[in-house]
Amino acid sequence: MPFFDRLLGLFSVDMGIDLGTCNTLVAVRGQGIVLNEPSVVAVIKGTSTVLHNGEAVGWKAKEMLGKTPGGITAVRPLKDGVISDFEITEAMLGYFIRKVNGKSKIFGPRVVISIPSGITEVEKQAVIQSAENAGARRIFLIEEPLAAAIGAGLPFTEATASMIVDIGGGTTEVAILSLGGLATCESVRVAGDDMDEAIIAHMKRTYNMMIGEQTSERIKIEVGSAAPTGPETTMEVRGRDMISGLPRKTVITSEEIREALQEPVTAIIEAVTRTLEKAEPELAADLVLNGITMAGGGSLLRGLCQVVQKATGLDTHLADDPLTCVARGTAVYLEHLDEWKDSLEDSMKR
16 A cells, blocks of 8 residues: 555655644645745635635735625634634645646545644544545544644654644644654643634724734734833824724834734633643753743734743744744655654544
8 A cells, every 4th residue: 555655756746734723834745835825715705616716715805805896705714723614625635736736647646634632523534534535545633732843943852742722714733742643632722713703802902993914914023012012112003983984094003902902812822721730840840951842823922932042941932934834844744644644633543
């Protein structure tokens, strides 16, 4: 079987997929990240028919978010790291797999897909089914914190503790790893999206102004922070007045956005401390030396590393290129598939 698999591999491109709530990244063995697009699909309202002959996916669809006319809707088919719309996820995965595999390849690829550590058996089956229907020949599932740890270059196979905090769009994965597995982990459905929602709620409450997801994300990136990190800044924001219904603009400060983000930031810190409390004494001792590594797009929030370090007393640092950590980890797993695949969820075992 392995020989036959390798033979088929000559006619397809094996890939690792970080199937995220906000973005989907695809990495190919030996090539690194080959695709990084938003997990958004534009469909005809009330159907699963993707616009532009199935091509309105990723960046094309993201530009339409909040701006579509009546008969079209831009959908994010994953919520809190899991599939909320099966057919649209399938269409999106199929588009990304075809884009990377190329039309000239005869067979579907072997695919390693990262999943949140806290998802149910039914949710795992949905991922496998979607990938199979999207054209994958064989599917392996890997838990996100493990993929993030591999991508960050942590010594996860050694007899020492490594700790990863992976903050994505829909979930935050906190895990302590040792000897190639998860010693203790927690998956909480509070992450980057909740930060965006906290900013939208703040704008409504304080300024009676409605803003969209894209504006909220821009505010988070430009002036958002978890702790003071330098000079305070301001930003002009445009939206719709909730009283008059007319467009208007206002100026916000970095201090008020930091205040608005307190709730999701606190929830993430609590998940980190709970995971540390569950650690075995020997692993906890290792972490005093090894510290905590932060990954995922949400970890780029200014001052978040300092807040985690202050709350835990452990040295905390950002992984190299935290946005692509999970995807790079899936690609490394592909390279070591034959030696590591026994620990993976494999679609062939089902």
